Amino acid sequence: MASKTCIRSLSFAALTEVLHTLGQPAFRARQLYAWIWQKGALSFAEMTDLPQSLRAVLEEKYSMEALQIDFEQISRDGTIKCRFVTFDGHLIEGVLIPADDRMTACVSSQVGCNLGCTFCATGFMKVKRNLTPWEIVDQVVLLNRAAMKHHGRHLSNIVFMGMGEPLLNYANVLAAIERITAEDGLHMSPKRITVSTAGLAKMIRKLADDQVKFNLALSLHAADDTKRSQLMPINDANSINDLVLALNYFYIKTGNRITFEYILFDGINESLTDAKNLVALCARVPARVNIIEYNPIQEADFQRSQEDQREQFIAYLEKNNIIAKVRRSRGKDIDAACGQLANRK
Ligand code: SF4
Numbered sequence: 001m002a003s004k005t006c007i008r009s010l011s012f013a014a015l016t017e018v019l020h021t022l023g024q025p026a027f028r029a030r031q032l033y034a035w036i037w038q039k040g041a042l043s044f045a046e047m048t049d050l051p052q053s054l055r056a057v058l059e060e061k062y063s064m065e066a067l068q069i070d071f072e073q074i075s076r077d078g079t080i081k082c083r084f085v086t087f088d089g090h091l092i093e094g095v096l097i098p099a100d101d102r103m104t105a106c107v108s109s110q111v112g113c114n115l116g117c118t119f120c121a122t123g124f125m126k127v128k129r130n131l132t133p134w135e136i137v138d139q140v141v142l143l144n145r146a147a148m149k150h151h152g153r154h155l156s157n158i159v160f161m162g163m164g165e166p167l168l169n170y171a172n173v174l175a176a177i178e179r180i181t182a183e184d185g186l187h188m189s190p191k192r193i194t195v196s197t198a199g200l201a202k203m204i205r206k207l208a209d210d211q212v213k214f215n216l217a218l219s220l221h222a223a224d225d226t227k228r229s230q231l232m233p234i235n236d237a238n239s240i241n242d243l244v245l246a247l248n249y250f251y252i253k254t255g256n257r258i259t260f261e262y263i264l265f266d267g268i269n270e271s272l273t274d275a276k277n278l279v280a281l282c283a284r285v286p287a288r289v290n291i292i293e294y295n296p297i298q299e300a301d302f303q304r305s306q307e308d309q310r311e312q313f314i315a316y317l318e319k320n321n322i323i324a325k326v327r328r329s330r331g332k333d334i335d336a337a338c339g340q341l342a343n344r345k
Pocket residue numbers: 113114115116117120121122123124162163164165198219339
C-alpha cells in the first residue's frame with residue numbers, strides 16, 4: 001500500500017486544490033489550514049467544524065504525522081521534560097522551563113546529533129534523521145499545552161537548544177519558524193526565538209543572507225581554538241576566527257542579538273586566561289554572554305566548576321564590562337538540563 005502524504009506538507013495553495021477536487025467550498029481550505037497551523041490540531045478528529053464526511057475522506061487519503069507525548073517528567077523546580085515519539089517511532093525530547101518573567105520551550109531539531117560535542121549526551125547518539133517543520137511546530141504546540149496545563153501560562157520564548165544542530169536542518173528549521181511566527185500560524189514574535197548553533201560559519205552567513213529575524217546563540221565554551229576543538233570537534237573546520245567573521249557578517253546584515261553560551265567545566269575552561277580570552281573575543285563580536293552551569297552525564301567525566309571559581313570568572317568578565325548572565329541549571333533531577341537530553345527516563 002502506498003504511504004499517505006502528510007497533510008501538513010501541503011502549502012495553502014495545494015490544500016485549496018485538494019479541497020476543490022473534493023468538491024468543497026473555498027472557505028474549507030482556510031478552516032483546514034487554521035486547524036493545522038493556528039490551532040495546532042494533531043489529528044483530523046479535532047477539526048470539529050469540518051463535516052464528519054470530509055474528515056473521514058482526509059483521514060483515508062492523508063496522514064498527520066503528528067508527534068505524541070511518550071513520557072513526561074516534572075522536576076522539583078517546575079521544569080517539564082517531554083519525550084515525544086514521531087510517527088515512525090523515533091524518540092526526541094523537548095523541555096519546558098518556567099521562570100517568573102518567561103515560559104521557555106527548548107526544542108529539538110534532529111533525531112540525535114552527529115557533531116559529537118564531548119560533554120553532550122545527545123552527541124553520543126548518531127543522527128537518525130532531520131525533524132520535519134511540523135514535528136518542530138508540534139513540540140511548540142505540545143509544550144505550550146503543558147505550560148497551560150501545569151503553570152496556567154502560555155509559552156513566551158523558544159530556544160533551539162534541544163537535540164541536534166539546527167543549522168544542519170536549515171530549511172526545516174526556518175520553515176518551522178516561519179509557521180511559528182506567521183500571522184496565520186502561531187503568531188509568536190521572532191525576537192522571542194533563539195537558534196543556538198555549535199558554530200557552522202557558512203550557515204551563519206546563510207542566515208545573514210536570508211535576513212532572519214530571530215536571535216542567534218553560539219555554543220562557545222572556550223575562546224581559544226585548541227580547547228574548543230577538544231570540547232567541540234566541529235571547531236576543527238570552523239575556527240574561532242571563521243566564526244568571528246561570520247557572526248559580524250550576521251550582525252551587520254540583521255542587527256539581531258548574538259549570545260555566546262559558555263558552560264564552565266571544572267579545570268578545563270574556567271581559568272583567568274580563559275576569562276581573558278573570552279573578554280578579548282567579546283571585543284571582536286557584539287555579543288552578550290550566558291554562563292551555564294554544567295550537568296554531568298554518565299557518558300563523560302566532565303564536572304561542573306566550583307562556585308568560587310565560577311564567581312571569579314564572572315567577576316573578571318564584569319570588571320571588563322561584559323554583560324554576563326548566569327543560567328542556573330534547571331530540571332537537573334530529571335536529566336532535562338543543557339546537554340543532558342538522551343531519551344533516558
Ligand atoms: S551540544 Fe548540540 S551540537 Fe553538540 S553534540 Fe550536543 S546536540 Fe549536537
